[in-house]
Amino acid sequence: MVTPVRVSELHVAKATRLPMRFVDRVEIEQGKGIVGDRYHGTRHRHVSVQSRATLDEAAET
Numbered sequence: 001m002v003t004p005v006r007v008s009e010l011h012v013a014k015a016t017r018l019p020m021r022f023v024d025r026v027e028i029e030q031g032k033g034i035v036g037d038r039y040h041g042t043r044h045r046h047v048s049v050q051s052r053a054t055l056d057e058a059a060e061t
Contacts, residue, residue: 008052012037 033046
């Protein structure tokens, strides 16, 4: 059985050391990642996924 997943927010950064910015939609290229993100077309991870619970916990510290 597949557990349903809900995406609550999308964030991208154009380059290393630039802040992440919220976007309401993204364009994805197969094998390349998110268009406009710093990792697009690189060998690095294309997408990072974090749970809401983990993000909330990190915000408390």
